[in-house]
Amino acid sequence: MSYLDELREHLRVVEHGNHASPGAQRPRVNLALMRRHFLVALEREESVQKGLTRPLRMLHRSLSNGWFERFVVSVERELRDGLCAGEDVDTLQQYVRAAIDVLIDEECGQASLSKLRALELARVAKIAEAYANAEEHGVAVARYAFENRLVRGIAARAVVSSLGRVLLDLPDADAVHWLLSIETQLSTGKEDAQHMHADVLSAMLRNPKYAFYPDDPAHYDDEGSWIGEAEPWPLETVMFRRLCALNILRRWSDGEGAWGYDIVPAYREALEDLVAGHRTPLSLLAESLLAEERGTLAGHAPLTASPEASFELQARHARMVVHEIRNTIVPMKMALSGLFRTLEESAPEERWRSQRERVESGVARFLRFAGDLEQIVRIGAPTMQPFDLVAAVHDAIKGLNGGLGLAVTFEPDAELPRLVGHRAHFTLVIINVLRNAAQNNPQPGATVKLMATQTAARDAIVLSIDDNGPGVPEEHREGIFRRGFALRLGGSGQGLALVREVIEREMRGAVRCESSPLGGARFVLSFPTAPKENS
Numbered sequence: 001m002s003y004l005d006e007l008r009e010h011l012r013v014v015e016h017g018n019h020a021s022p023g024a025q026r027p028r029v030n031l032a033l034m035r036r037h038f039l040v041a042l043e044r045e046e047s048v049q050k051g052l053t054r055p056l057r058m059l060h061r062s063l064s065n066g067w068f069e070r071f072v073v074s075v076e077r078e079l080r081d082g083l084c085a086g087e088d089v090d091t092l093q094q095y096v097r098a099a100i101d102v103l104i105d106e107e108c109g110q111a112s113l114s115k116l117r118a119l120e121l122a123r124v125a126k127i128a129e130a131y132a133n134a135e136e137h138g139v140a141v142a143r144y145a146f147e148n149r150l151v152r153g154i155a156a157r158a159v160v161s162s163l164g165r166v167l168l169d170l171p172d173a174d175a176v177h178w179l180l181s182i183e184t185q186l187s188t189g190k191e192d193a194q195h196m197h198a199d200v201l202s203a204m205l206r207n208p209k210y211a212f213y214p215d216d217p218a219h220y221d222d223e224g225s226w227i228g229e230a231e232p233w234p235l236e237t238v239m240f241r242r243l244c245a246l247n248i249l250r251r252w253s254d255g256e257g258a259w260g261y262d263i264v265p266a267y268r269e270a271l272e273d274l275v276a277g278h279r280t281p282l283s284l285l286a287e288s289l290l291a292e293e294r295g296t297l298a299g300h301a302p303l304t305a306s307p308e309a310s311f312e313l314q315a316r317h318a319r320m321v322v323h324e325i326r327n328t329i330v331p332m333k334m335a336l337s338g339l340f341r342t343l344e345e346s347a348p349e350e351r352w353r354s355q356r357e358r359v360e361s362g363v364a365r366f367l368r369f370a371g372d373l374e375q376i377v378r379i380g381a382p383t384m385q386p387f388d389l390v391a392a393v394h395d396a397i398k399g400l401n402g403g404l405g406l407a408v409t410f411e412p413d414a415e416l417p418r419l420v421g422h423r424a425h426f427t428l429v430i431i432n433v434l435r436n437a438a439q440n441n442p443q444p445g446a447t448v449k450l451m452a453t454q455t456a457a458r459d460a461i462v463l464s465i466d467d468n469g470p471g472v473p474e475e476h477r478e479g480i481f482r483r484g485f486a487l488r489l490g491g492s493g494q495g496l497a498l499v500r501e502v503i504e505r506e507m508r509g510a511v512r513c514e515s516s517p518l519g520g521a522r523f524v525l526s527f528p529t530a531p532k533e534n535s
Contacts (some may be wrong), residue, residue: 003141003245004175007150010141010523011164015150029093035063037097039241059104073111074128075099084119099125107488118161147194148182148295162289171256174282176246177270181286184274186197196239202275208263268505371411384506387420387426389452389461396430406438408444412452416461417529423505429502433465433523440487440521441469447518451481454529462526477513503527 032527036440042060045365062068075096084092102125113121122478136305145151150164153522160168165277167175180196240261245250248271249261263271273280279287337359342355397408419426449466472480479485483497503509508525516522 002247004172006070007141007145008143008168011150011160011168014158028089029072029096031069031072033093034096034100035068038063038068038100038289041101045104071103071128072096073123078124081423083117083124095121101130103129111141112449125478126154148179148186148289152236152293161293163286163293166285166289173266176248176267178282178286179246180270180274181283183288185286185290198275200239204263205271205275208268209260241513252434288458312423329366332359332366335359335362384421386420389416389421389463391428391432392423393450393452407435407447408450410450413454416452416454419461419507419527423520425502429499436495437467437469437521441467448517460526462524463524465520465523466516468522469516471515471520472513480513481511
């Protein structure tokens, strides 16, 4: 399991109320016996090596810093989920001993096993070693989640914050960028090992493949100042381990005392954006949500506690977006003006090539920003909540009936279950369908009838909206939901596209158009119902 996966799993555990961290687990096997076996194995290896080598000293030190216990916990967990599933404790202890032997001497640990079991045990030992190292060097998920505001509170009182919920919804590459955006905004300076600082990222980018000799005094003068050819090592150990665990850096060693890192190419652009201060959709959303979290941690109610406060948060986010778009477009416009002036003079290509590159770069950045923004706005939207369909439909009718010239009736079944979604978006869907009926049937006597019923399986609600207008030709009943498609002269082709987007993408429902018993069009909207609340 990767560090990012462990972080997400921790958030899910917090969300479901089980807050015990992996480091708090205790092994079922006899830990005292495992320590004794560990020491015996170290002595055996010491005799083979004809002395107490530095790696053996490091392994012995693990008995006093908690590393060995974490190793045993992880080995046991992996074995109980695989090779030793359903086995008794004695068998489990036998395989934990073998994993300890693999840790110290792989060939010795696997000597009495089949090839397949030896491979599996080597895999288990490698996972356990990585887990123990991660905990030792400060990338423990529980602490990281708390330090970076992904959870609010500690232990049994912890809850997942809005920042943590966004992380759960992002794909891996965006999730790493999201974490870096949070860290750089929380950083208190280059010495802050818990949060990445832009200056540290800048030093990394200047040396994307870095070699470091931690024990070589030739790189320092008598007063301890750095005199090496490359820049001083920019990373605290905690920070370095975390970046490696997130696969931003790839660690290497030449086996002769030198070690260092390479920046993983897939994350280079994200690092460059952070160093340059480019305000991407992810960083803008992080800035807004961090402002909300700071208010909460200071003892104030979250900004989303009231509609007015929620509007304030969204307005601030929108202003930042507009500012970023303006900062992108204005230089593009200036570059275009210069390009046109140069072309008017019939200059050779080499004279305007650089301006063309600026334009193309700006256009690409704007399109990338706009595409990311569409995803981020959806992810950053308020959490969907259960709501009453009947009340929401009545709100839509009240808001529009007086100005549409329609005779609208609504006949819902009694005691319909609740829906899950954004109530305001659902109300807008009903308004758009009613407005569509009115615009396509402006004659006196225009009628719309709404009916809401529950399915026989009682797992969905079907809302039908019938009108007595001209209807929709059969060949266009699918096309009317496509953005930009309009049957009516002057129509934008946006209203019904929004209807489908809200119903199918947000509410996981379905919408279709067919002929109506009233002679016009019938829109059939179906929605899964909210699960029943525990009494």
